[in-house]
Amino acid sequence: MTQPLRLGIAGLGTVGVGVIRMVQRHGEMLATRAGRPISISAVSARNRDKDRGVDLSGYAWEDNAADLAARDDVDLVVELIGGIEGSARETVEAAIAHGKDVVTANKALLAIHGHDLATKAEAAGLALRFEAAVAGGIPCVKALTEGLAGNKIERVMGVMNGTCNYILTRMESAGLPYETVFAEANDLGYLEADPTLDVGGIDAGHKLALLAAAAFGIRVDFDAVRLEGIERVTIDDITHAADMGFAIKLLGVAQLTGRGLDMRMSPCLVPLASPLGQLHGATNMVVFEGDAVGQIVLRGAGAGEGPTASAVMGDIVDIARGLRLPVFGVPADQLRAETRANTGAPSPYYLRMDILDKPGALAKIAACLGEAGISIDRMRQYDHADTNAPVLIVTHKAGRTELDAAIEAMARTGVLASEPVAFRIEQIGE
Amino acid sequence: MTQPLRLGIAGLGTVGVGVIRMVQRHGEMLATRAGRPISISAVSARNRDKDRGVDLSGYAWEDNAADLAARDDVDLVVELIGGIEGSARETVEAAIAHGKDVVTANKALLAIHGHDLATKAEAAGLALRFEAAVAGGIPCVKALTEGLAGNKIERVMGVMNGTCNYILTRMESAGLPYETVFAEANDLGYLEADPTLDVGGIDAGHKLALLAAAAFGIRVDFDAVRLEGIERVTIDDITHAADMGFAIKLLGVAQLTGRGLDMRMSPCLVPLASPLGQLHGATNMVVFEGDAVGQIVLRGAGAGEGPTASAVMGDIVDIARGLRLPVFGVPADQLRAETRANTGAPSPYYLRMDILDKPGALAKIAACLGEAGISIDRMRQYDHADTNAPVLIVTHKAGRTELDAAIEAMARTGVLASEPVAFRIEQIGE
Numbered sequence: 001m002t003q004p005l006r007l008g009i010a011g012l013g014t015v016g017v018g019v020i021r022m023v024q025r026h027g028e029m030l031a032t033r034a035g036r037p038i039s040i041s042a043v044s045a046r047n048r049d050k051d052r053g054v055d056l057s058g059y060a061w062e063d064n065a066a067d068l069a070a071r072d073d074v075d076l077v078v079e080l081i082g083g084i085e086g087s088a089r090e091t092v093e094a095a096i097a098h099g100k101d102v103v104t105a106n107k108a109l110l111a112i113h114g115h116d117l118a119t120k121a122e123a124a125g126l127a128l129r130f131e132a133a134v135a136g137g138i139p140c141v142k143a144l145t146e147g148l149a150g151n152k153i154e155r156v157m158g159v160m161n162g163t164c165n166y167i168l169t170r171m172e173s174a175g176l177p178y179e180t181v182f183a184e185a186n187d188l189g190y191l192e193a194d195p196t197l198d199v200g201g202i203d204a205g206h207k208l209a210l211l212a213a214a215a216f217g218i219r220v221d222f223d224a225v226r227l228e229g230i231e232r233v234t235i236d237d238i239t240h241a242a243d244m245g246f247a248i249k250l251l252g253v254a255q256l257t258g259r260g261l262d263m264r265m266s267p268c269l270v271p272l273a274s275p276l277g278q279l280h281g282a283t284n285m286v287v288f289e290g291d292a293v294g295q296i297v298l299r300g301a302g303a304g305e306g307p308t309a310s311a312v313m314g315d316i317v318d319i320a321r322g323l324r325l326p327v328f329g330v331p332a333d334q335l336r337a338e339t340r341a342n343t344g345a346p347s348p349y350y351l352r353m354d355i356l357d358k359p360g361a362l363a364k365i366a367a368c369l370g371e372a373g374i375s376i377d378r379m380r381q382y383d384h385a386d387t388n389a390p391v392l393i394v395t396h397k398a399g400r401t402e403l404d405a406a407i408e409a410m411a412r413t414g415v416l417a418s419e420p421v422a423f424r425i426e427q428i429g430e
Numbered sequence: 431m432t433q434p435l436r437l438g439i440a441g442l443g444t445v446g447v448g449v450i451r452m453v454q455r456h457g458e459m460l461a462t463r464a465g466r467p468i469s470i471s472a473v474s475a476r477n478r479d480k481d482r483g484v485d486l487s488g489y490a491w492e493d494n495a496a497d498l499a500a501r502d503d504v505d506l507v508v509e510l511i512g513g514i515e516g517s518a519r520e521t522v523e524a525a526i527a528h529g530k531d532v533v534t535a536n537k538a539l540l541a542i543h544g545h546d547l548a549t550k551a552e553a554a555g556l557a558l559r560f561e562a563a564v565a566g567g568i569p570c571v572k573a574l575t576e577g578l579a580g581n582k583i584e585r586v587m588g589v590m591n592g593t594c595n596y597i598l599t600r601m602e603s604a605g606l607p608y609e610t611v612f613a614e615a616n617d618l619g620y621l622e623a624d625p626t627l628d629v630g631g632i633d634a635g636h637k638l639a640l641l642a643a644a645a646f647g648i649r650v651d652f653d654a655v656r657l658e659g660i661e662r663v664t665i666d667d668i669t670h671a672a673d674m675g676f677a678i679k680l681l682g683v684a685q686l687t688g689r690g691l692d693m694r695m696s697p698c699l700v701p702l703a704s705p706l707g708q709l710h711g712a713t714n715m716v717v718f719e720g721d722a723v724g725q726i727v728l729r730g731a732g733a734g735e736g737p738t739a740s741a742v743m744g745d746i747v748d749i750a751r752g753l754r755l756p757v758f759g760v761p762a763d764q765l766r767a768e769t770r771a772n773t774g775a776p777s778p779y780y781l782r783m784d785i786l787d788k789p790g791a792l793a794k795i796a797a798c799l800g801e802a803g804i805s806i807d808r809m810r811q812y813d814h815a816d817t818n819a820p821v822l823i824v825t826h827k828a829g830r831t832e833l834d835a836a837i838e839a840m841a842r843t844g845v846l847a848s849e850p851v852a853f854r855i856e857q858i859g860e
Contacts, residue, residue: 022580022722032647032760033579131577137723139577146576147561147569149463150452150743217462275729278708292452292736292743293567297729299705306722313580313722323753330462 004037005320008068008100009059010091011080012045012052015105015132018309019078019316020054030313034320041073069094076319078312079104084112096120096128103315105132105308111206114213114220115335118327128327129315134207135160137307138300139314140286145214145329151290153215155255157426161204162282162302163190164230164250168267169280172238172247178231190282200229201250201265208252208265213328215288216256218338220328221263225252228266232421237352240392241269244378246350247277251426253344260339269350269425275299276428287428295429346397347427348377353410353420354388361415362391368413372406374398388417394425434467435750438498438530439489440521441510442475442482445535445562448739449508449746450484460743464750471503499524506749508742509534514542526550526558533745535562535738541636544643544650545765548757558757559745564637565590567737568730569744570716575644575759581720583645585685587856591634592712592732593620594660594680598697599710602668602677608661620712630659631680631695638682638695643758645718646686648768650758651693655682658696662851667782670822671699674808676780677707681856683774690769699780699855705729706858717858725859776827777857778807783840783850784818791845792821798843802836804828818847824855 007023009016023030023040031037042060044067062068065087069077077095079102081088088109095102102121104110110117110130121128131141135158144153159165163185170181182199185191190198197203209222230250241248246269254263270276275297279285284302289295301307328335355361362381369376378394395403407420437453439446453460453470461467472490474497492498495517499507507525509532511518518539525532532551534540540547540560551558561571565588574583589595593615600611612629615621620628627633639652660680671678676699684693700706705727709715714732719725731737758765785791792811799806808824825833837850 018722026580026582029582029647030580032764033575035756035761138726139573142572142577143569145463146748147572147744148740149747150456150460150740152456152459217459273708275705275708278703278705290740292448293740294731294737296568297727299727299729301724307724310578310580310720310723314577317579318576321753321755323751325751326465331465334462 002036004039005034005316006039006041006073006075007078007316008041008071008074008076009043009078009080010065010068011082012043013080014305015308015312016045016080017052017054018305019312022309022313030317034317036320038316038320042068042071044068065091066094069098069100074100076101076103076316078316079106082106082108084108089113092117096124096126099124099126101127101319103129103312103319105130105312107133107203107206107210111209111220111222114210115332118332122326122332127319127324129318130210131315132308132311134210135284135286136300136302136304137310138284138286138298138302139311140211140298141214142314143296143298144211144288145325148288148290148293148296149329151292153288153290155253155289156211156215157276157287158208158211158252159249159276159279159285160207160252160302161198161201161250162284163198164204165279166190166282167199168230168233168238168248168250171235175235177235178233196229199231201227204250204252205265208254208263211286212254212261212263213335215254216261216338217330217335218261219335221338224261224340225263225265230267233267236390237421237423240352241350242272244394245272246270246425247272248423249276249279251276253426255345256338257341257345259343260341262341262344264344267423269423270428274428343399343401346399348397348425349395349403350423350425351393351395351420353391354417355391355415356417357384357387357389358415364413364415365391365410368406368409369395371409372402374402374406432466434469435464435746436469436471436503436505437508437746438471438501438504438506439473439508439510440495440498441512442473443510444735445738445742446475446510447482447484448735449742452739452743460747464747466750468746468750472498472501474498495521496524499528499530504530506531506533506746508746509536512536512538514538519543522547526554526556529554529556531557531749533559533742533749535560535742537563537633537636537640541639541650541652544640545762548762552756552762557749557754559748560640561745562738562741564640565714565716566730566732566734567740568714568716568728568732569741570641570728571644572744573726573728574641574718575755578718578720578723578726579759581722583718583720585683585719586641586645587706587717588638588641588682589679589706589709589715590637590682590732591628591631591680592714593628594634595709596620596712597629598660598663598668598678598680601665605665607665608663626659629661631657634680634682635695638684638693641716642684642691642693643765645684646691646768647760647765648691649765651768654691654770655693655695660697663697666820667851667853670782671780672702674824675702676700676855677702678853679706679709681706683856685775686768687771687775689773690771692771692774694774697853699853700858704858773829773831776829778827778855779825779833780853780855781823781825781850783821784847785821785845786847787814787817787819788845794843794845795821795840798836798839799823799825801839802832804832804836
């Protein structure tokens with residue numbers, strides 16, 4: 001048997017412990033699969049004394065994660081610290097500087113510094129892999145950069161924040177308002193310390209930016225992702241959407257349009273009968289559309305000890321087997337800096353607003369759409385007890401720029417009682 | 431740029447033409463992704479004069495596919511001939527003998543000769559890859575042997591014959607009997623020349639045997655797959671199943687039980703609300719359950735030019751990038767020859783039969799189950815116009831051996847008007 005691949009594990013939270021458990025439990029199986037033993041030389045975390053329920057006595061300890069990189073008995077640094085700057089970035093930089101391969105689960109780090117880190121790793125002939133950073137246990141980065149390498153990718157979509165999908169499906173199944181379910185999720189420990197990372201779409205946006213880079217051969221550009229959180233989705237929206245055959249999901253979509261790269265992470269209506277529409281709870285789903293393969297759907301757990309450790313270990317086994325691949329599937333120096341599309345491809349929109357209950361109000365709203373060149377597919381005014389009338393409009397295909405112009409014009413009519421909510425209806429085959 | 435990877439393509443049917451189109455259309459993209467150009471040196475097929483709608487003038491022609499292997503300008507032989515023996519086997523054997531890597535879409539060849547060929551390829555230090563042989567465009571072999579390499583796989587399931595799934599979902603949606611839909615599928619060219627390969631479960635069984643080998647580190651053992659076709663599924667079965675919240679699928683299941691390896695390809699009831707239950711038309715789905723990752727579901731086109739060529743090209747790009755992996759994920763000489771389980775894990779069963787319409791008939795049937803130690807969850811006798819009464823029974827968990835004993839006993843009662851149909855209810859989380 002050849003030389004072992006010796007790991008240094010930086011960060012001993014849930015995922016770090018999961019990786020250690022996997023090495024301890026499945027050592028023989030991993031060696032058979034990888035063609036060489038996978039061992040752990042050293043670990044690092046903030047608190048040495050904490051009981052993590054796993055035996056660390058066989059591993060050296062480093063107080064400073066970046067020092068793992070300098071150890072002669074470490075071949076590969078597993079970065080599971082998290083965060084865009086600080087220890088996580090220093091550790092990855094140090095690993096590359098010391099000629100160590102890197103596996104990370106850190107979506108935020110790569111969404112911001114991914115191009116720089118990929119450039120450095122590739123210049124040093126090192127692997128930098130991040131399967132666990134996107135959609136947890138689903139081997140989607142591998143599917144995209146390897147299995148589908150023969151395809152021109154046309155669109156990437158994903159429900160990649162389990163917490164948001166949990167909130168939306170729980171609102172639907174229990175008929176509870178957003179605020180209540182948000183509080184529940186918080187009590188259950190599902191939310192990040194800064195919940196905006198989840199419900200504001202930032203975490204999922206990081207993942208989308210990484211997938212888009214690999215899908216289209218472009219530089220990671222998180223700032224180009226138009227983010228819209230789920231805070232404004234109401235039970236009424238969910239019910240109206242279901243009436244029309246749609247579910248509402250925090251959906252990431254990336255595609256190259258004639259006007260450049262369009263990336264959005266926003267609440268969208270998707271067909272109830274589609275795999276995305278059927279996705280309940282905290283499960284994640286990624287959809288790739290390629291010119292040859294058509295639509296490929298991948299579904300699985302997006303977070304948690306086992307699934308995330310599974311993804312980390314897949315990367316480790318790849319490296320143990322000698323797989324060498326550019327970080328984003330094509331060499332970093334050939335990744336294009338893609339123009340950002342000012343607006344996405346036209347699509348139908350779902351609009352919901354309250355208008356003042358007086359003669360001619362609805363006509364004024366409809367006129368604003370017409371003047372922006374947007375035609376109406378369906379319009380409903382609902383029963384109401386107070387002086388404001390809830391109105392629901394589904395448009396035919398419209399550009400977002402035109403839609404925003406129409407919404408601005410509506411505000412000037414003086415008949416709106418609330419700011420309109422506009423959700424894109426993403427067109428997806430079933 | 432490094433040396434090109436030069437292909438010899440054996441077989442110019444739909445998939446071969448698809449691979450050639452992909453190389454011609456996406457040459458630059460493929461070179462960027464693979465790190466070297468991918469070119470075609472030579473091709474081979476039975477009929478040189480046939481117009482295949484693709485320009486072959488730049489490639490050498492070999493009348494005998496096995497001769498591709500001997501060419502100095504071929505690094506990798508792509509075997510797309512098909513069949514267990516004859517030209518396909520000779521070509522792969524010749525390629526290995528001449529030190530050429532091999533990519534094949536031939537499930538039948540590998541299901542029968544896979545262990546032998548893997549042993550030979552690995553002994554010669556060559557790649558033999560077969561992503562396209564299982565579930566068409568879905569990169570499921572890669573997901574299993576690479577992405578999920580950190581997992582002990584607990585169960586593999588799949589709907590992997592698009593024609594069968596088309597027939598079953600068309601029966602359901604159009605309310606047409608099996609024979610009618612079978613004829614339709616035949617007219618549409620969906621069926622193999624020998625339709626038993628499809629509706630008898632043989633084709634899907636080949637795929638299951640390959641996935642099981644990779645999942646459990648065992649030798650390919652197609653003969654161990656218990657095959658049962660869809661010929662006996664009726665519209666009534668589909669309707670009854672739907673009433674109870676199930677869909678009927680030709681489902682492959684492989685798992686290691688305490689009594690050995692259990693592999694079945696048979697019509698099963700799966701929850702309507704599960705991804706498998708939601709799968710319509712010719713689409714394929716593969717489900718992996720791992721001890722760390724939980725359930726991973728992969729969905730996509732299982733056949734056709736583009737999807738199959740996509741899978742072939744994924745393998746080619748892997749080889750161009752230098753990926754070297756044992757054929758079934760672990761070295762062939764370490765694959766275990768697993769004991770075949772005599773019977774699968776106990777599960778609930780759906781039973782349908784016609785009994786003679788006379789007093790005490792139903793009691794006799796129920797007694798047969800009771801004497802075999804099988805308890806009844808639900809039983810229904812349906813309205814009927816003739817002298818036979820259709821009866822439907824759902825059992826609690828039962829072993830297949832006990833169930834078969836009960837069915838034999840039923841036959842001896844003299845009250846059966848037809849042989850009972852028994853479909854397993856596969857227990858799957860939603």
